[in-house]
Amino acid sequence: MKYTVLGAGAMGLRYGVLLQEAGFDVDFVEIWDPQINKIREQNGVFVSRDHENKHLVPVNIYTPEEYKGNPDVWIVFTKQMQLEDALKRTAHAFNDNQYVVSPMNGMGHIDKLNQYFDKSKVIGATALIGTVLNGPGDVDFIGAAGAGSMHMANETEKPDDVTNQIVEEFTKANLNPTLTTNFLGTLMAKVIFNSVVNTLCTMFEIQMGEFIQSPVAEKLGRQLINEAFDVCERANITLLNTREEEWQTVKFVSSTTNPLHYPSMYQDMSKGRNTEVDYINGYIYELGLKYHYEATTHDYLRNLVHLAEFSRDFDPATLTKETADA
Template sequence: MKYGVIGAGAMGYRYGILLKENANVEVDFIDTWKPNVEKVKSQGGVYVSRDHQNKKLIPINMYYPEEYSGHPDVWIIFKKQMQLSEELERDSKAGLFHKDQYVFSAMNGMGHFEKIDQYFDENHIVTGTAMIATVLNGPGDVDFMGPKNSEAMHMAPYKNYSLNDTTKSIFNDFDRATLGPVMADEWLGMCMTKVIFNAVVNTLCTMFEIRMGELIQYEGVPDMARQLFNESFDACERANIPLLGTRQSNVQLVIDSCHALKYHYPSMYQDFSKGRNTEVDYINGYIAKIGRSNDYICKTHEFVVHEVHLAEKMRQFKK
């Protein structure tokens, strides 16, 4: 199958390049960030490193939406939550979307599938989550964190549609690409499980501007994670959202991930450090929203959302 990547950022590059290099499928990249598009065009591709080493230029096809005339079988979407609506509208006006196409996304946070649903048939949407650390060093320059074959992800049909041949083919392509796919039984709990993980690691690292390995040096992190997970599980249980694993297994996942990716700055911090707004409203804020919708107040998550927004606001006073 042929793939098109919408959003040539850190994760968009990771998926597209691994599909191109390892699964030997055709991949086109669509982006609207002018410095990125022009850099890739001028240098003839994107520079790719792994753990800051072995940088090499990989040729890719990069387009603005308005200049693209291809017809991928599957779109892969990786945009920031705040940018997605505008991106989808622009892509639609440019004539990128067709009724026969499928779409996959493993974006951080929640709320994106409802937006994607406006442009694609529900049974053509494949949901995903990714435990894959990637850094965009700058326009046309991406760094894959972690050793080869360490990628891990989950995927599931949207709204519990049954697996079909196309979804199975996407899974097989991801498997050949060494993205480490695992098929989940249910999409909402799968996605929320990743959200509650990010609500601990991404948010804490961002507030204190530290790497994951530095975070875990504080002996109180397991207790902090447990407090946030308890609220997340309580809220999701009231909403009848079945999360993967247990409260304790998710605490252990935080510990193990911080050790395994000790040099990694999570994506929320990457946005924060570059002066961009974070996706905290779509992560901790989304959990708090689920809680309040089910007569449960996630006091810690709501406080954390305020803390992150306060940190964003205070950047203007730093010299």
């Protein structure tokens, strides 16, 4: 099948390049001009693995407005905050025959995708695959070839022939997909994972392998996991894992699969971009409120990230004498 990746950032490039290398026709649509311009200037994207073997991979990249392709499957990998604009700009290229797979971080994207694609063709997904965008046109795949995994689930929870073909082709591309029939449970399992690893690594500017070696990693992780499971139980969401299995996943991915990885939230923070914390820890907290439960640790951690964003961008020159003397 033909694939088009909407959102050619770190993860979008990894999925698209791996599918392209597996023999499939892939286009990229991007909304960040520096990325488009750099890839066109150098006639491709530079790809490394664990900071080594940097090489140029030719790719086709377009702005949403200029894209005229007709893929069988869209793979959507924008940031949550950018998705609405990206979909609106690309809507002319959508049609009723196309499927969409979205392994984005956080929650909030499914409702937006449903405005353009029928639920029978929406496949939610998660990705435990570390990738870093070093800069425009320069991506680093973290982990050995074949490292990482993903889960996929149809929004209708009724896999069809096209879904099975996508799983087969993703397998050929070394993306290690597992198909489930538990849509919300699949997506929320990754939200919970990110609510621990992404947020804590970001706050302390550390790699996943460094986090997991801390003597307090397990205590912090289990506290966040337990609150999130409490929320999901009240919302009648059956998760893929037990609480213990969720912690063991955090532990294994951090120590074995991606110990050298800085999570995407850290990458956003360090490069002056807004983070997706409202769609991860914030989503868990807001979902809990609907069922009269306060996931206070998640809310506290979300607010700490926002404070870090504020302090990162704060200009001391704006301080008044009264504020400084207070």
